[in-house]
Amino acid sequence: MYRSPVCFPVFLDRPEASIYSKDDVMLGIANTLICHIFGLFHPPVVISWTKNNVNVTENIHLSKYLLKIDGSFNIYSTLNFSPEEGDIYSCTVYHKTLENKFETKIWEVYVSLPSVDPAVFCGVGLLLGLLGVASGTFFLIKWNNCN
Numbered sequence: 001m002y003r004s005p006v007c008f009p010v011f012l013d014r015p016e017a018s019i020y021s022k023d024d025v026m027l028g029i030a031n032t033l034i035c036h037i038f039g040l041f042h043p044p045v046v047i048s049w050t051k052n053n054v055n056v057t058e059n060i061h062l063s064k065y066l067l068k069i070d071g072s073f074n075i076y077s078t079l080n081f082s083p084e085e086g087d088i089y090s091c092t093v094y095h096k097t098l099e100n101k102f103e104t105k106i107w108e109v110y111v112s113l114p115s116v117d118p119a120v121f122c123g124v125g126l127l128l129g130l131l132g133v134a135s136g137t138f139f140l141i142k143w144n145n146c147n
Contacts, residue, residue, distance in 0.1 A: 014097040015040035019090075019105040025083050033079040033107060035091030040065075040073040046094040047077040052087060083109040 016039045022032040037045055043065050049056040059080040066074040077091065092104040 015045060015093060015095055017091065017093045017103055017105050019107045025109060027085055028082055030080065030082050033081060033089055035077040035105065036074065037093050038072070038074045040075065040095070041071065043073055045075065048092045049079050050090045051081070085109055
């Protein structure tokens with residue numbers, strides 16, 4: 001039985017990129033940044049990293065090109081890092097179809113602070129409850145003294 005070869009597009013299309021951390025960010029705790037390049041029709045691409053506008057060349061890993069069913073390719077570049085407050089990382093993708101021949105995605109260290117809402121609501125509720133008890137006691141004593 002003869003199987004015809006799968007046909008893939010022969011045109012070039014600009015790749016897209018996204019950058020994100022592998023795990024939730026905690027300051028000083030080792031993590032991994034992932035630069036995901038997708039929708040790439042025809043490699044190669046070149047990927048570079050910066051930290052605070054300084055080129056990074058260590059702790060970088062590059063996956064193989066991954067062929068998708070539509071004929072496009074994905075590739076991942078990862079950077080092992082320990083986030084510190086105020087750090088800014090970037091992943092730059094170089095490909096012949098991009099307008100300026102490159103596209104840069106920026107990722108800033110952002111650590112969400114623990115929410116104080118439950119503690120505030122609890123404190124306000126307790127305060128209002130104590131004020132209610134104090135007011136009730138005051139008026140009860142005042143009413144008993146008047147009789």
